[in-house]
Amino acid sequence: MAEAYEPAGAGGPGPAGRGLGGAWRTAGESWRTYRMVAAMWIRSTMTYRSSFALTLLSSFTVTFFDFVVILLMFGQVRGLGGFSFAEVAFLYGTAGTSFGLADLVMGSLPRMGKRVRDGSFDTFLLRPAPVLAQVAADRFALRRLGRLVQGVLVLVWGLVLLDLSWTPLKVLLVPVMLLSGALIFAALMVLGASALFWMQDAAEVTSSFTYGGNTMLQYPPTIFAQDLVRGVVYVVPLAFVNWLPALYVLGRPAPAGVPGWTAYASPLVAAVCCAVAGWAWRTGLRAYRSTGS
Amino acid sequence: MRLYTAVAAGGFRRHATYRVATAAGVFTNTVFGFILSYTYIALWDARPGLGGYAMGDALAYVWIGQGLITVCGLMGGGFEDELIERIRTGDIAVDLYRPADLQTWWFAANLGRCAYQLLGRGIAPLFLGALVFDLTLPSRPWTWLAFLVAVTLGSVVSFAVWYLVAMSAFWLLDGQGVVQIAWLGGLFFSGMLLPLNVFPGSLGEVARLLPWASMLQVPADVYLERYEGWGLLGAYAFQACWAALLLAAGRAAQAAATRKVVVQGG
Numbered sequence: 001m002a003e004a005y006e007p008a009g010a011g012g013p014g015p016a017g018r019g020l021g022g023a024w025r026t027a028g029e030s031w032r033t034y035r036m037v038a039a040m041w042i043r044s045t046m047t048y049r050s051s052f053a054l055t056l057l058s059s060f061t062v063t064f065f066d067f068v069v070i071l072l073m074f075g076q077v078r079g080l081g082g083f084s085f086a087e088v089a090f091l092y093g094t095a096g097t098s099f100g101l102a103d104l105v106m107g108s109l110p111r112m113g114k115r116v117r118d119g120s121f122d123t124f125l126l127r128p129a130p131v132l133a134q135v136a137a138d139r140f141a142l143r144r145l146g147r148l149v150q151g152v153l154v155l156v157w158g159l160v161l162l163d164l165s166w167t168p169l170k171v172l173l174v175p176v177m178l179l180s181g182a183l184i185f186a187a188l189m190v191l192g193a194s195a196l197f198w199m200q201d202a203a204e205v206t207s208s209f210t211y212g213g214n215t216m217l218q219y220p221p222t223i224f225a226q227d228l229v230r231g232v233v234y235v236v237p238l239a240f241v242n243w244l245p246a247l248y249v250l251g252r253p254a255p256a257g258v259p260g261w262t263a264y265a266s267p268l269v270a271a272v273c274c275a276v277a278g279w280a281w282r283t284g285l286r287a288y289r290s291t292g293s
Numbered sequence: 294m295r296l297y298t299a300v301a302a303g304g305f306r307r308h309a310t311y312r313v314a315t316a317a318g319v320f321t322n323t324v325f326g327f328i329l330s331y332t333y334i335a336l337w338d339a340r341p342g343l344g345g346y347a348m349g350d351a352l353a354y355v356w357i358g359q360g361l362i363t364v365c366g367l368m369g370g371g372f373e374d375e376l377i378e379r380i381r382t383g384d385i386a387v388d389l390y391r392p393a394d395l396q397t398w399w400f401a402a403n404l405g406r407c408a409y410q411l412l413g414r415g416i417a418p419l420f421l422g423a424l425v426f427d428l429t430l431p432s433r434p435w436t437w438l439a440f441l442v443a444v445t446l447g448s449v450v451s452f453a454v455w456y457l458v459a460m461s462a463f464w465l466l467d468g469q470g471v472v473q474i475a476w477l478g479g480l481f482f483s484g485m486l487l488p489l490n491v492f493p494g495s496l497g498e499v500a501r502l503l504p505w506a507s508m509l510q511v512p513a514d515v516y517l518e519r520y521e522g523w524g525l526l527g528a529y530a531f532q533a534c535w536a537a538l539l540l541a542a543g544r545a546a547q548a549a550a551t552r553k554v555v556v557q558g559g
Contacts, residue, residue, distance in 0.1 A: 051465065051469055051470040052470075053470075054470030055469055055473050059473070061477055062473075065480060066486070072493065073487070075493055076343060077336065077339035077340055078339075080332075081335050199313050199317075201312075201314035202314070202316075202317040204318050207321060208320060208325065209324075212328055215325070215328050219328075219332055219335070223332060224328075228327070
């Protein structure tokens with residue numbers, strides 16, 4: 001247990017070190033913790049191999065059914081909100097891949113409410129390792145790969161079908177969009193988990209932004225009320241996950257009077273989201289009062 | 294009977310304590326209702342009258358679905374995790390020694406849960422949806438009553454399905470795989486993603502015959518007054534047949550399982 005030899009105060013609530021050096025140390029330590037806890041849960045899942053295979057398959061299929069709905073819709077119509085099937089597949093694939101990545105890494109966070117309720121959250125605080133990493137890796141479920149794989153497959157399909165004039169900038173924008181999108185979703189998940197310190201039962205509110213956002217971003221922005229579109233640009237910045245950069249890649253104008261340069265703003269928005277989420281998490285952790293059970 | 298009434302009341306009260314969770318659930322259902330409504334509007338704009346639904350019918354369908362998610366257990370019955378956990382840990386042995394029937398006990402508890410979810414999470418989304426969108430409302434007041442009967446039957450079918458799923462844990466110990474598969478079936482074939490009458494060709498025909506059709510498609514069609522007179526009775530009979538069949542299967546599985554339970558002591 002290498003963590004036991006860390007200087008006192010390195011773990012515990014909140015990051016210990018201030019400044020960049022401390023931040024890097026905390027990040028490295030978080031990653032180590034995360035890997036260790038995740039590996040433990042993977043080993044435990046593998047005890048029931050057939051059950052794991054079934055859950056992996058069903059995780060893939062659940063997400064696939066989402067896409068079947070779109071296929072069924074396009075069986076009835078030629079375009080949805082003025083977007084072709086290939087374009088919708090591209091939107092679906094980018095949103096699905098980003099969300100799949102975030103869900104794979106952070107998908108355990110909503111469980112935290114239950115742990116705060118029953119008091120088992122306290123054990124995380126006692127261990128000399130970053131709390132967020134422990135909670136995020138708690139019951140790490142490898143089956144969530146199914147969702148990610150499905151998103152990537154649809155993305156590839158969409159890219160094959162799309163007939164675009166690619167520029168280096170557009171090519172670069174795709175991976176940047178996927179990673180920034182994953183970070184924005186992850187930040188929302190951490191933000192939601194922070195709220196659980198005060199409201200342990202409110203985990204579902206987060207899923208309306210994460211799962212709900214994912215569903216919304218699979219469809220073209222043209223079909224939604226423009227106020228709603230403005231809401232996911234300026235209030236909850238989900239539009240930066242894929243809509244704004246994707247519309248640029250597809251050669252379409254930005255929606256709802258949003259300026260065109262926002263197509264490149266996703267990494268910046270992701271950084272701001274992560275900073276806000278980190279602040280919320282530390283505030284929540286400081287405010288945490290154990291139930292004592 | 295008194296015992297099971299008390300169990301049902303307990304189920305109601307138990308879920309009524311989670312008020313924040315109920316509010317969070319209503320919020321989530323409303324958000325999803327909005328997203329789905331806009332996708333349906335886009336679809337019905339492009340294909341008016343799709344599946345025999347007018348735009349208002351399709352929108353009503355969306356919000357009925359959001360209201361019934363927890364009531365009819367479209368994405369999980371809400372009790373099977375606990376039951377599977379009791380089977381896995383062996384606590385089920387204690388339940389089996391109680392002077393009550395296992396299936397009836399859980400049926401009663403689930404009925405209480407459904408009643409609470411209907412009041413807590415069922416009505417609000419439909420009401421909020423009707424405020425914002427132009428939903429079809431029943432033209433006759435007794436349609437609401439007919440709808441309530443269909444919802445009740447739907448929740449019984451849902452219980453029967455999830456009970457059968459939970460029973461599989463006696464053999465598999467870890468029931469998660471089967472739960473996921475059942476969840477998958479419920480998600481797709483209940484018509485929560487897209488009304489079953491929009492499903493093409495034989496896929497639609499099969500989907501409308503499966504038990505999951507009783508949980509959303511049939512109640513929604515009763516609400517939309519697509520059944521009259523004998524047709525309405527036929528719809529109820531469809532639900533009741535699935536309920537009886539699946540409850541009997543659950544009972545058979547329970548009998549087979551309890552014969553093999555070995556109490557490990559401790």
